[in-house]
Amino acid sequence: MAKTVNLIKLSVGTEDVAGLAAWQATARAQTPEGNPRHITRMWPKREAEILxxxxxxxxxxxxxxxxxxxxxxxxxxxxxxxxxxxxVSKPGLILVTPTPKRAFQGWRYLTPEDAPEDVPKGRESEVPLPPGLTKALADIGVR
Incomplete structure (x- = not known):
């Protein structure tokens, strides 16, 4: 059975999830059929696992x-x-449990075991905390 691996990427210049969604809604950030895409210099070697x-x-x-x-x-x-x-990604952003991550360049692989869990059903529509407060809480283990 084939394994699965994720990618992790910094959203540089983005202030919050709404800002990322707004960027992805621009024509520049979409494929011709309207799916969001992120252009990167390197091609992932673990393509089959990503897909x-x-x-x-x-x-x-x-x-x-x-x-x-x-x-x-x-x-x-x-x-x-x-x-x-x-x-090329599926449209829409799925909120996950806020998890601190130090800065890095490019993208990295992220195993399913190390990936944060999705926000529980029923909590997706809660108004998000400001990013600075979210980070401070996540740094001390409050999620």
């Missing part, structure tokens, strides 16, 4: 706050002539 149910987990202001199931990886030819990888 076996993996998600991209988004780090916002030092905290993993949400995820999106990955639909596929597309080749993307950028204006500079370099072929890149477009990580």
């Amino acid at each position: 076996n149910g993996g998600s991209i987990y988004w780090v916002i202001k030092g905290v993993i706050l949400c995820r999106q199931p990955i639909l596929r990886l597309d080749a993307y030819d950028s204006a500079d002539g370099i072929r890149r990888c477009a990580i």
Whole structure:
């Protein structure tokens, strides 16, 4: 049976989950059919595991706050002539239990065992705390 692996990525310049959703709603951040995509320089070597149910987990202001199931990886030819990888995700952001994460460059693999759990049913519509407060609480173990 094939294993599953996720990706984790910093959402640079994003203030909160709503800001990430707003960015993904722009034409620049979408595939021609309207799915959100993130263009990255490196192609994941563990493609089969990612496409076996993996998600991209988004780090916002030092905290993993949400995820999106990955639909596929597309080749993307950028204006500079370099072929890149477009990580195409399912529309919509799934909130996860806020989990602190130190800054890193690019993306990283994230095993299912190390991935934060989804926010429990019924709590998805709660007004999120400000990112700084969420991070401070997560740093001391309050989720």
